[in-house]
Amino acid sequence: MTYEQSRTLLVAVVGHTNTGKTSLLRTLLHDVGFGQISSRPATTRDVRAATISSQGKPLLTLFDTPGLEDGVGLYAWLEANRTSGKHHDGPERIQTLLDHPIAQSDYEQESKVLKQLLVSDAAFFVIDARDPVLPKFMDELAILQMCGKPIVPVLNHTAAEGHQAQVWTEKLARIGLHHWVAFDTVSPQEGGETQVYEQLVAVLPAARKAIKTLIAERTMEQAQRRAAAIRWLGELITDVSACQFVVQHRTDDATDAATFELQRKVVAHEQSCLRHILQIYGFRPDDARLSGLSVTSGTWQEDLFDPDTLRDFGVKAGKGIAAGGAAGASIDVMTGGFSLGAGTLIGAAAGGIWQSWQKFGQPLQYKLQGYTPLRVDDGVIEVLAKRQLALIYALQRRGHAALEPISHAELRDHFPMEAFVKLRKKARQHPQWSALPGSEFRDSPLRQQAIDAFGKAVLDSMQTG
C-alpha cells in the first residue's frame, strides 16, 4: 500500500513493552485521556486509533499498539520457518506468520503489531534510551523491518540520567536507521514534536504536504496556548493588584475579618486561574503528574499567604495585606469625544470628571468617612505571578507524560520584572479593573492594552530564554 496525498496518513507507534508508546501518542495528540499509562509492562493490549485533523480534514491517524515482548522467540520462529524463494520478501514472511496458528497463541500480541504495521504507511519505533542496546531489541527491529515500512526510531527518556542514546544511535545506523529522533515524553524539548514529524517526512517524502500542514497547525496551537495562559496570568495580576476592599469600621476585628476575606478571595481567584491554565494545556486538575509542581487536586499545595511560601520566593510580606494603601493617582487627560457635536464634548468632560473623582475623590471620601481600603501586598502579587509563570513554563515544555518543575534560578532569569511592575502599578490605579468577586468590575480597552503589554513582555522573555 503506497501512501497518496489524497488519503489519511497511517502511522503505527510500535516498540518494546513499557517504553512509552502511549505517552508519545498522548503528547502527539495533545490528549491526556488517550489510552492507559502505567509503569507496568503490557498495559496496552489492543490496537487503538486516533486521528488528527486539520480544517475538518483527517490528516494523520496514529495507532497505539501493544508492546513487543518476545522478539527473541519470534525472530527464531521466523528464521526457522523461512520459505524457499521468499527469503528476501519480508512482508511475505510476516504474512506467513500471521496465517499460522501461533499468531493467535504465543505471539498474539506481536502479531497485532505486525498486522497493523503492514497496513500502515510508517512506524514510530519507541525506544527507552535508558535501556542498553540488547539483542532482543535488535531482533524486534529486524522483525519490524520485515514489514517493509519506513521506521522512525524515537528515543524516549533522553532527559534521564545515564541514558544510552549515543549507543542506540550508533547501533541504529548500523542497521540502516539514520532518521532517529530524540523525544523525551517526560520532558520534551522545545520544538520536539516538530522534529518527530520532520523525521517522518524524511523517511516518507510523499507525506510532506500533510505533515507540513500538521506542523504549521501544531505550531500555531502551541503559540495560542502559550498566549492564552499568559493572558490568564495577566488577568490574575491585574485583578489582584486592582482589588481594593473597604473596611467600614476601623477596628482590629473588622480589619482582621476583611483581611481574611480578601485573602480567601485572592486564593480562590488564583486557584481558578490555575485550573484554567491547566485546562488550556489539557491537564485534568487531579492529574498526579502535577504533584511535582506542588499542585494537588487542581489547587496549590502551599497557601499563597503562608509565610513559608513567601519566603521560598524571597518575599517578606507579613499577612500579605496592606491597610490604607491608596491608589496611585495619575491625571487623566480629558480627550473629548468624537465630534458628534457639543453634547459629545460635554459627555466626554463628564466622563473625565467621573474618572478623576474615582482617583482623587474616592480616596478622600474614604478618609473623611473613616473607611480603610485594604490591598494585597506587592510581594504577594509577585509570588502569585511567579508561581503561575513557573507553572506555565513547566507545562509549556512538558509532554503529556510527566512534569518537571522549573528551578527558582531559571524563573528569576525569565521573570519580566519591569513589565510586571508596570502592570501592577497601572492596575493599582484602577480599582474597577478587578474581577475579584465583590469588586465592581469593568473591563476596558486600556485594561486589555495593559494586559497585552505584559503578555508581550513575557513572550519576549520566553523567546530570549
Added chain:
Amino acid sequence: MVSKTPTLTLRAAVVTEIIRLREIEEGALDDQSVLAPARKQPTFTEKVTERARLLAIQTGDLEAYAHLIRAVTWVLILVCGFGILTGLGLVSSAISSDGAVQVPMALFALVGVNFIMLVIWGILFAAALRGDDVRSRGITRIFWEPLTRGAFGSGRTRAARAFLNVLQQRRADLVLFSLLSHVFWSLVALVGLFVCLVFFAFRAHGFVWETTILSETTIHNLIAFFAWLPARFGVPEPAWSDGVFSATIRETGYWLLSVITLYAVIPRLFFAALFWGIFGWQLRVLAIDLTSPGISSLRPRLEFTGHSVVDPAPDSIAAAHGRACERTFEPDVIVSLDHEPDLTSLQNDTRYWGVIDGAQTRDAFLSRLATGLECKVRMRVDSRLSPDRGSLRILSQIARVCLLQVDLTFPLDKERVSAWHEALDASQITVLENVDDI
C-alpha cells in the same frame, strides 16, 4: 492572537462573546448536550461558535442579542433624526424671517461647524490610532456606559458589553463611531443644502454679509477662500462690497450652494463612504480571539480526537509457567539474562556460564542443562529492565528442567522490582531473597 475564519458573522462573534462573558462571570455552563454537534464543525473557531450558539439558545442569550440589535438600530435612527434636526436648526439660523440670507452665518453654520468637527475628529482619530485611550471615552462612553453598567438588566448588559468587545477587535469601534460621525454630519450638510436649494428656488430672498468686527479685507479674503474650489468647477466668485453682494442673486445662490456642496457635503460623504467600506471589511474579517480567557480552555474539550479500538485486546495472553522451588540454595551454575552489567565480579567465579541473550545462547544453555550435570541455577536478571513475556518464557523453560532462582540485580527502581516480582510469581518462578532489595 486571532484566527481568521471567513464564515464568521457579527452575530456569531457577538453570541460567542456573550457566552464567554457569561462563563467567566458565572462559571462554566453545562455543555454536555452541545459538545457533540460542536465537535462536528471543521475548525476550532467554528466549534467554538457553534457551541456558543447552542448554549445561547438554552440561556436565552440569543434573544438578548436580538434586543441589542434592535437597540442599536434605534440608536442609529435617533442619530439620523438628530442629524436632520441639527441641519434644520443650523440652516434656519442663517435665514432671516424677511428672506435675507446671512452669508457669513450660513458659511459658519453649514461649512464652518462641519469643518471644525472634522478637524476635531481628525485629531482624535489620529490620537486613537497612536494607541491613546480615546476610544474608551467620549462618545463611546456616552453610548455604552448605560448599557454596560447594567441599566438594561444583566442579560442585555452582557450582550451590550459583548457587542462592544467584538467591535473593539481591530478597532472596529473606532471605525464605527467615525462612520456614525460622518453620517451625522453628512445629514446635517445635506439637510442644509436641501433647505437652501428649496428656499432659493421658491422664496424671494437676498444675500447679505453683515458684520461689525470683520474688516472689509478679511471678508474679501474669506470670500476668496471659499470661492477658490467652486471656481475650479466653473462657479465664479461673487462680487461683494459694503455688506451687499453686487453679483446677481442667482450667481450668489449658485456659489453658496456650491460652497456647501464642495466644502461640507462631499468631504463628509467621502469619509462616510470610506468608513462604510472599512467597517464592511472589518465585519468580513471578524475573528474570534482564541487566546482569550474562556475560549482558550475549550480546545481540549472541543478538539477531542476520539479513539477507536481497531483490534481489541484478547481475553487472555499466553503465559509461560515454570516450577517453583526453594528460595535459598547454593547454585551449581550462574547465568545472566539479556546482559551482565557487573561482569568483573563474576569473571573469577567458575560457576558462571555467561549471558543468555538470544535463541542460540538459550538453546545452548538448555542443552547443557539436559546433560543433568547441573540442576541448581541462579539467573541474574537486571531489574532495571522491564519484565516481558520473552524473558519469562526463557526463565520458565529453564525452571521446568532444573531448580531455578532468579536474582534481581540492580534493585534501584521500586516499581520495576515490584513488577518483576509480580510477573515471576505469576509464572511460578522463584525469586532469590536479596538482602539488597529495596
